[in-house]
Amino acid sequence: MSTIALAARDSSTMVRRQLRRLLRYPSMTVQLIITPVIILLLFVYVLGGTLGAGLGGDRGAYVNYVVPGILLMAVATAATGTAVMVSSDMTEGIVARFRTMRISRASVLTGHVVGSVIQQLLGMAVLIGIALAIGFRPAAGVLEWLAAAGLLTLFAVGVTWLAVALGLKAQTPEAASNAPMPLILLPFLGSGFVPTDSMPTALRWFAEYQPFTPIMETVRGLLLGTPIGNSGGIAVAWCAGIAAVSYLWAKRTFDKA
Numbered sequence: 001m002s003t004i005a006l007a008a009r010d011s012s013t014m015v016r017r018q019l020r021r022l023l024r025y026p027s028m029t030v031q032l033i034i035t036p037v038i039i040l041l042l043f044v045y046v047l048g049g050t051l052g053a054g055l056g057g058d059r060g061a062y063v064n065y066v067v068p069g070i071l072l073m074a075v076a077t078a079a080t081g082t083a084v085m086v087s088s089d090m091t092e093g094i095v096a097r098f099r100t101m102r103i104s105r106a107s108v109l110t111g112h113v114v115g116s117v118i119q120q121l122l123g124m125a126v127l128i129g130i131a132l133a134i135g136f137r138p139a140a141g142v143l144e145w146l147a148a149a150g151l152l153t154l155f156a157v158g159v160t161w162l163a164v165a166l167g168l169k170a171q172t173p174e175a176a177s178n179a180p181m182p183l184i185l186l187p188f189l190g191s192g193f194v195p196t197d198s199m200p201t202a203l204r205w206f207a208e209y210q211p212f213t214p215i216m217e218t219v220r221g222l223l224l225g226t227p228i229g230n231s232g233g234i235a236v237a238w239c240a241g242i243a244a245v246s247y248l249w250a251k252r253t254f255d256k257a
Contacts, residue, residue, distance in 0.1 A: 010104040014111025021085070022119060028081050033123040036074035037130055040066070043193065044134060051194065063135045067128070068219040069192020072212055074123050075156050076183035079163035082116040086167030087176035109250055113160045120156045138223040148222040151235060155215055158242035159183065165250035186212040191220075211238040 022029050043051070044063050052062035089095050089108075098108055128136070140148065163180050170176035187193065189206060190213035196204050207213055214234040221228035 010107035011110040011114070013103075014107045015114045018085075018111045018115025019118065022115065028084075029119060032078045032081050032119070033074075033126055035077050036070050036123070036127055039073065040070045040127065040131060041134070043070075054194070054198075060135045060137070063131065064137060064224055065220070066193060067131045067136050068216045068223065069187040069190070070131075071124050071127060071152060071219065072155065072192065072216055073184060073187045074127055075120050075152070075159050076180065076186070078116060078120045078123060078156075079159050079166075079180040079183055080177055081119075082112060082160055082163035083167035083170065083176040083180050084173045086112055086164050087170045087173040090168060091172065105254070106251070109164055109254060112164055113157065116160045116163070117153065117156045120160070121153065124152060139225040140223045144222045144225075148219050151215065151218060151222075151239065154236065154239040154243070158239045158246060161243050161246035161250055165246050165253060168250055168253040186210060187216065191216050211242065214238065 043066055044059060048059040048062040048066075052058045052060070052065075055061050055065055086109075089112075095108060138145075162183075166179040167176045170179055189203070190196070190210055191207065192212065196207040196213065199207055214231040215238065217231040218228055218235040220226055221231065
């Protein structure tokens, strides 16, 4: 069996391990899915009337506006769980055990990434289902949905590799749980909840040039039919760049551990 085939087999084994782990300890999965849903409901039903009026519409208009930001927040929230699980593996000795076995070293991290991305996609599907139930009305066709799903998947891969790297660098699972927290704030500091032109100048500059904003604008444009401009290319570049840099960082850290 070739080296690539062996790596693929070992990676699939690690993915199954990760998925079984998520099933065995469902409380974190439920929490990571429920948190963005609660934020969606709070913003729609508590603030949606006022914020929707500011957008020139009503609560329904605000549901359409806010869903892309909540989707990215769901991915960032799941990154916390990924970082904790990676740190737990590193500190509890299971990785040391894996190193003594004839398995691909890359498969250990690949299992975490693929398992987490599957979890995130399921969480986003639940979130979209609830958003549709409370008034989200996308205008996207099949191609637009596929493009949005592809971009969100690429974003999830990039953020997950970043979470893996942060989990490897953390000294304890408790420290790992705090490391991805700034990612959860970025949708608030971008166009996730209100347009950037309503912000003070300095904050508006940051909001317009931070990585989450072009991704949210692209997803919003694909799902709602609003203009995307050059946000699509910038969004893909950010996602690919985050994934590549985070992968190299995680691999280097894991090799040195």
